[in-house]
Amino acid sequence: MAHDKDPPQPIPASWRKKVASILRSSDKGKVIVHHRPRVEFEARFPNAWPYDRNEAMASALDDPAITGKQIFGMREDGEVWAFWFTFQRVRLYGKINLTSGGEIIIIYSAHVPNKGDKHL
Numbered sequence: 001m002a003h004d005k006d007p008p009q010p011i012p013a014s015w016r017k018k019v020a021s022i023l024r025s026s027d028k029g030k031v032i033v034h035h036r037p038r039v040e041f042e043a044r045f046p047n048a049w050p051y052d053r054n055e056a057m058a059s060a061l062d063d064p065a066i067t068g069k070q071i072f073g074m075r076e077d078g079e080v081w082a083f084w085f086t087f088q089r090v091r092l093y094g095k096i097n098l099t100s101g102g103e104i105i106i107i108y109s110a111h112v113p114n115k116g117d118k119h120l
Helices: 013-023 035-044 050-062
Strands: 031-033 067-071 078-087 090-099 105-111
Touching: 013 050, 013 090, 013 105, 035 050, 035 105, 050 078, 050 090, 050 105, 078 105
Parallel strands: 031 105
Antiparallel strands: 067 078, 078 090, 090 105
8 A cells, every 4th residue: 555655656657548448448347346436426426427437537547647646455456546536626536456457447436535635
């Protein structure tokens, strides 16, 4: 897991592009959403659809200047990054795993930050 005091760093372009592409994919089998991000996003934005969340996250990852924190120690194998994204002008915490095969992502977080919006 990233240490809270570690500064955010640029998210690698290859990771960003692959994850954004999968988020926009119509293949629902490529996007696994854990219970918490699904429930918390739906509770905060009851009129939003899952593709709204996915597009908001993908749009944030389209920005070559986006920074985040790489997260280590998750249960599933893969490369995990935490980052900020916005939906309906609300700053949200996102955390996604691009699994080892590079074809499936796991969304661990897509919610209002628990620790404030200053630090990932």
